[in-house]
Amino acid sequence: MEFLPEKCKKHFNALDITEQTAREIMKRFDNEINLGLGAKTHKKAVVKCFPTYVQDLPTGQEKGKFLALDLGGTNFRVLVVTLDGGNFDMQSKIYAIPQEIMKGACNMLFDHIASCLADFIKEQALEETDLPLGFTFSFPLTQMGLTKGILERWNKGFNVSGVVGKDVVQLLEEAIRKRGDIKIQITAVIGFIVGSNACYVEKVEKVELFDGDKSKPYVIINTESGAFGDDGKLNFIRTEFDKEVDKKSINKGKQINEKLVSGMYLGELVRVTLCKLTKEKALFGGKINDKLKKKDLFTTVMISEIAADAAGIFDNTKKILEEEFDYPNATENECAIVQLVCEKYIQRAAHMCAIVLASLINRIGESKITVGVDGSVYRFHPQFHDLMVKFMTPLVNPGIEFDLMLSEDGSGRGAALVAATAASALAPSE
Known part of the structure; x- marks a missing residue:
């Protein structure tokens, strides 16, 4: 991240999930599953099962x-x-x-x-x-x-x-x-x-x-795992941008995990982050235009298109910034920052999905398990499948083989x- 101003690095570091953090989240999710399955605890459980x-x-x-x-x-x-x-x-x-x-x-x-x-x-x-x-x-x-x-x-x-x-x-x-x-x-x-x-x-x-x-x-x-975190159990990984997107959503304070992983929210998370980085003068000369201010204009499809740019290549990124957001003169450094924002949110989403699936695979406990996965992010983002496998592998119990399969x-x-x-x-x- 040498191309990123020092004062902005904190925003990116906040999106990282270490394996230790992943195991803590997994522990909390597994406990929520037990509450959802319990006769006496189901009513108050946020992961309803x-x-x-x-x-x-x-x-x-x-x-x-x-x-x-x-x-x-x-x-x-x-x-x-x-x-x-x-x-x-x-x-x-x-x-x-x-x-x-x-x-x-x-x-x-x-x-x-x-x-x-x-x-x-x-x-x-x-x-x-x-x-x-x-x-x-x-x-x-x-x-x-x-x-x-x-x-x-x-x-x-x-x-x-x-x-x-x-x-x-x-x-x-x-x-x-x-x-x-x-x-x-x-x-x-x-x-x-x-x-x-x-x-x-x-x-x-x-x-x-x-x-x-x-x-x-x-x-x-x-499971209704999208509600994981509605009781504050995920607050320790939520950023100011998560809170901003949640605050302006139609269901404030609800579906917290969904708002970390769903294609419905990832584009908006990228947009509000780009606004903050622009305000901090890391992008676009510090000028936030009307397009960048528009809620939901940055889409998850754009994230996938940007991810399709090869390393050091910015064709899709430049095209999106120019045609969709009226920034025709974005530098390579600015394109690299935009790519990094998209990459960080996709990595975090893949990690959260991996945590949930690894927990459920461990509960099932069979020696070989195939997981059917649907959803636009998994289907269209070029790295999402590989990221999920990468993050799941250390979390799944030894002796269990798993496959992720697109379930169109x-x-x-x-x-x-x-x-x-x-x-x-x-x-x-x-």
Whole structure:
């Protein structure tokens, strides 16, 4: 960091996580998992560890057509998956959720979802088919059964009124029934997505609050790990920039871990850091222009594009600074600083993801574990996968081999498979 003014180095050093610090965070996260699983401690736990009631895993012999609805952001995906033993076919379509619906009334959201479902079903000529639906609802959800989930709170920029405390399956069923033009049976709701959250397979005997079928040995747990730190357990690694981004978010003080790792926040963390460095005259002659002042203008896509510049090459960095932020004359030294800011936030995000996954891998304890990972940062950042492996390796217990695998459309395909296994379990035996 010889190109960085001495007075600015403190900001970069604050983003480093040593292995000792990682092990302390891991210890705290593991304790939070225990609190979330405990019958007496669950209510106050910030890492909720909701049982999903998913206990029957796919066998590979499922047959039929199954719908999946994957809702967890400004866009959502509808899929139809055709299973025939080992054969697999999938058709899907992405639908947008306008801002006015994301922050509107309950009926607006679920009527919109039902309308999009109807549009998709008609496009696929499935109007006369009774379709089991797996519903991935990627928000904090207390599951009361495989087809009942109560919304705890909104995140990811959503603030729809009249949904918190309600069963989202019932709300969607009502919107579908009100239309009367499609045949859908919701057979499962799942409240997780890997990325800013994680799920894992836990032994039923360790899940004290589980009131499902205890004759089956395992149940999938939705950790809601994005909330890790909401009680202050991560304050010792949070910077002034983390606090600034959190303060201006729609859910101040909530989803603290998510705000360290999610693509929704990384670009904004970079932007506020660049503003501070400019104010300290390390960048752009100390001049903060209107573009750099604009919230959320620096995106995580830009971070990935900057990371694609080879060492000592600044083509993408210069292009972004000129075209997106009106700094046409950025020096190589300034480009190097911008690259370093992006690199530091990506490294920290990868380290935090590694800590969570290593902790869950150690809990599972099998000799070989494959982790399905989804999310735009993992998918598009050229170094994120390798960084996660690097940081996980010393944290995973000896004797355990692990692989990280990109799970494209993972939550959508997973919802369809859960719908298939649930439909099979509900079917009368021959």
